[in-house]
Amino acid sequence: MASLRELSKKKDYLTGGHRLCAGCGHSIAVRQVLLASEDPVVVGCATGCLEVSTTIYPYTAWKCSYIHNAFENVAATISGVESAYQALKRRGKVDKELKFVAFGGDGGTYDIGLQSLSGALERGHNMLYVCCDNGAYMNTGIQRSSATPKGAWTTTTPVGSVRPGKPRRRKDLTAICADHNIPYVAQASISHWKDLHAKAAKALQTDGPAFLNILSPCPRGWRHPSDQTVKMAKLGVQTGYWPLYEVENGVWKVTVKVRQPKPVAEWFKLQGRFKHLFAPGNEALLADLQADVDSQRERILARCESTQE
Amino acid sequence: MSKTVALTGNLACAHAMRQINPDVVAAYPITPQTTIVEEFSTFVANGQVDTEYVTVESEHSAMSACVGASAAGSRVITATSSQGLALMWEILYIASALRLPIVMHNVNRTLAGPINIHCDHQDSMGARDSGWIQIHCENAQEAYDTTIQAIRIAEDNRVRLPVLVCLDGFIISHAIDRLDMLDDPEVKKFVGEFEPAISMLDPEEPITVGPFDGLHGQFFEFRRAQELATLGSLPVIEEIGKEYGAVSGRPYGLIEEYKLDDAEIAIVVLGSTAGTTRVVVDSLRADGVKAGLLKIRSFRPFPIKQITDALSGVKAVAVLDRSLSPGAIGAPVFQEVRSALYDSESRVPIINFIYGLGGRDVSMGLIKEAYTVLSDIVKDGQVKQTINYLGLRE
Ligand SMILES: Cc1ncc(C[n+]2csc(CCOP(=O)(O)OP(=O)(O)O)c2C)c(N)n1
Ligand code: SF4
Numbered sequence: 001m002a003s004l005r006e007l008s009k010k011k012d013y014l015t016g017g018h019r020l021c022a023g024c025g026h027s028i029a030v031r032q033v034l035l036a037s038e039d040p041v042v043v044g045c046a047t048g049c050l051e052v053s054t055t056i057y058p059y060t061a062w063k064c065s066y067i068h069n070a071f072e073n074v075a076a077t078i079s080g081v082e083s084a085y086q087a088l089k090r091r092g093k094v095d096k097e098l099k100f101v102a103f104g105g106d107g108g109t110y111d112i113g114l115q116s117l118s119g120a121l122e123r124g125h126n127m128l129y130v131c132c133d134n135g136a137y138m139n140t141g142i143q144r145s146s147a148t149p150k151g152a153w154t155t156t157t158p159v160g161s162v163r164p165g166k167p168r169r170r171k172d173l174t175a176i177c178a179d180h181n182i183p184y185v186a187q188a189s190i191s192h193w194k195d196l197h198a199k200a201a202k203a204l205q206t207d208g209p210a211f212l213n214i215l216s217p218c219p220r221g222w223r224h225p226s227d228q229t230v231k232m233a234k235l236g237v238q239t240g241y242w243p244l245y246e247v248e249n250g251v252w253k254v255t256v257k258v259r260q261p262k263p264v265a266e267w268f269k270l271q272g273r274f275k276h277l278f279a280p281g282n283e284a285l286l287a288d289l290q291a292d293v294d295s296q297r298e299r300i301l302a303r304c305e306s307t308q309e
Numbered sequence: 310m311s312k313t314v315a316l317t318g319n320l321a322c323a324h325a326m327r328q329i330n331p332d333v334v335a336a337y338p339i340t341p342q343t344t345i346v347e348e349f350s351t352f353v354a355n356g357q358v359d360t361e362y363v364t365v366e367s368e369h370s371a372m373s374a375c376v377g378a379s380a381a382g383s384r385v386i387t388a389t390s391s392q393g394l395a396l397m398w399e400i401l402y403i404a405s406a407l408r409l410p411i412v413m414h415n416v417n418r419t420l421a422g423p424i425n426i427h428c429d430h431q432d433s434m435g436a437r438d439s440g441w442i443q444i445h446c447e448n449a450q451e452a453y454d455t456t457i458q459a460i461r462i463a464e465d466n467r468v469r470l471p472v473l474v475c476l477d478g479f480i481i482s483h484a485i486d487r488l489d490m491l492d493d494p495e496v497k498k499f500v501g502e503f504e505p506a507i508s509m510l511d512p513e514e515p516i517t518v519g520p521f522d523g524l525h526g527q528f529f530e531f532r533r534a535q536e537l538a539t540l541g542s543l544p545v546i547e548e549i550g551k552e553y554g555a556v557s558g559r560p561y562g563l564i565e566e567y568k569l570d571d572a573e574i575a576i577v578v579l580g581s582t583a584g585t586t587r588v589v590v591d592s593l594r595a596d597g598v599k600a601g602l603l604k605i606r607s608f609r610p611f612p613i614k615q616i617t618d619a620l621s622g623v624k625a626v627a628v629l630d631r632s633l634s635p636g637a638i639g640a641p642v643f644q645e646v647r648s649a650l651y652d653s654e655s656r657v658p659i660i661n662f663i664y665g666l667g668g669r670d671v672s673m674g675l676i677k678e679a680y681t682v683l684s685d686i687v688k689d690g691q692v693k694q695t696i697n698y699l700g701l702r703e
């Protein structure tokens with residue numbers, strides 16, 4: 001495991017000067033993942049904040065080859081790039097070792113891009129898919145996705161007199177990917193850089209498809225100050241909302257143990273998207289959300305226990 | 310050296326693909342295209358090609374993977390039909406805007422609803438403005454020959470655009486036809502080694518593909534550049550058609566005229582119906598009727614000058630369209646031919662026959678009917694009805 005000092009000397013594929021908001025989790029996620037690669041990388045990016053902010057023509061913030069195709073198809077697109085690589089390698093036209101990494105937002109991955117992702121994982125391409133999960137369609141102005149936490153305000157689940165934010169619980173995409181029985185799947189957070197780095201390194205060394213789901217706070221959409229991004233991600237982990245675990249060849253394992261999760265309210269109350277939950281009369285709602293987070297966490301822990309040798 | 314074989318149109322296309330041996334094929338099955346990908350799969354399974362064959366989960370992903378593979382610097386072919394082409398629609402525009410030389414068969418089938426698997430051109434007409442070159446084939450021979458030429462057209466540095474090779478579903482795709490195939494080495498030589506304009510696989514020279522065009526961006530200029538490239542492909546399609554003729558004995562152009570030189574009445578048509586029309590022309594000629602045929606091979610780019618020149622001497626024209634554009638003035642091919650003729654000196658009377666939708670059979674009798682209407686126009690000097698339907702049960 002490289003030290004921070006060593007990492008700081010490595011080639012950065014995403015340079016500064018991009019137009020992501022100050023405090024955006026995405027650039028942290030991308031740089032931490034790509035720093036873990038020992039080989040040159042080729043990146044694919046789905047439409048979303050990361051894409052629009054890093055390649056405003058005629059500029060690019062990417063120092064590696066990069067392709068953006070559309071919103072829902074980055075997995076298929078990078079699978080095409082990787083297939084070209086396999087073909088040209090076989091025919092002696094390229095010889096270098098390369099890694100192929102796709103980045104998608106939660107909208108581009110949980111929702112509209114799920115089919116493309118599922119297909120690519122099943123086909124077994126040698127690629128890493130990274131979902132930068134900020135829990136909504138931020139690029140288009142904070143609309144709900146199937147990654148949005150239950151109870152959260154978004155512009156399509158506004159808080160009104162009869163509806164208190166998003167009514168449904170979130171989809172468990174990490175588990176869905178794990179159930180594709182691919183070699184490596186993990187859930188990580190930008191706040192736990194060592195854990196994330198180790199997972200990215202493993203994922204990149206995996207022979208075959210790998211999937212990383214990274215909690216990547218968005219100050220705009222979560223409604224928190226832009227200097228609180230890492231803290232927000234950390235609390236996401238410490239409350240048990242975002243358990244850090246990996247699934248390696250079918251074995252589920254918690255990588256960062258949270259013995260006594262903090263109440264989710266501690267995390268919620270720092271974010272404007274949950275402000276309404278603290279209005280008088282919403283105590284039951286808050287309790288319900290806590291129960292939801294607990295049960296989801298327990299499900300993951302149970303799978304970890306049941307698959308350990 | 311060529312050899313004569315009996316193959317369906319789809320198998321002819323699959324064999325052309327085998328001989329080209331592209332780097333990557335990403336495709337998804339749909340009737341009536343399916344036998345192309347099935348046959349190609351057996352070539353992969355038997356090691357007759359060493360293509361990376363990506364069995365995607367949808368046509369949207371097929372075209373998306375083709376875009377990735379082509380941008381990475383590989384030679385890419387795919388095939389689809391109908392709903393599949395419609396599902397690709399979003400990515401068709403991206404492929405052409407990125408100027409990627411992808412070649413795709415479209416085995417023409419109508420678009421639902423009601424769901425129907427048979428031939429018309431509704432699907433490829435939907436791709437009309439997508440920035441793809443669109444070439445229509447009359448039979449299996451043309452489908453085979455055009456596949457090979459399409460590689461050269463798409464990859465030509467003056468063009469660098471994707472090419473859609475259209476063949477009529479079932480009529481061409483599933484009927485066994487006699488055709489001549491080139492030898493494998495001849496095809497290999499004709500298509501040559503692929504020299505990609507861009508590659509994403511050289512870490513020393515990274516590139517950004519598909520950047521975001523901001524509010525004050527270059528979109529308009531890009532789209533215009535694409536138009537110029539499309540128009541610029543006209544002489545390239547002709548040149549490659551001629552060169553292919555020198556190798557195969559079968560030269561190709563943008564259009565094909567049949568007995569038009571002294572014709573008084575003419576039908577303009579795409580695809581397999583040209584074959585039927587040719588037979589009708591012969592029988593009318595035997596009766597002393599001066600009938601002719603203009604087959605449009607390249608629908609995109611639309612060869613305006615060749616078409617107006619070819620029709621300059623006739624007295625009445627009918628355009629046969631195998632699609633329908635509800636609420637428009639006639640169907641797409643008619644609209645464009647009429648628009649082209651608007652500026653010609655003769656301003657010849659021109660009418661539209663919509664035919665064969667959803668695979669409705671088009672017989673010689675129906676085509677004869679169309680010629681009879683044209684003869685009446687010449688005789689009476691007036692058009693009674695501009696938009697007409699052939700074979701519609703009324
Ligand atoms: C087919 C299609 N539908 C909708 C859009 C509009 N759109 C662009 S980005 C986006 C949301 C992106 O959200 P997410 O993937 O979560 O990324 P984020 O911006 O939050 O990082 C949407 C809805 C689109 N570009 N293409
Ligand atoms: S809106 Fe959110 S996700 Fe988008 S750039 Fe800003 S902080 Fe990042």
Ligand SMILES: [Mg+2]
Nearest residue numbers: 105106136138
């Ligand atoms: Mg998002």
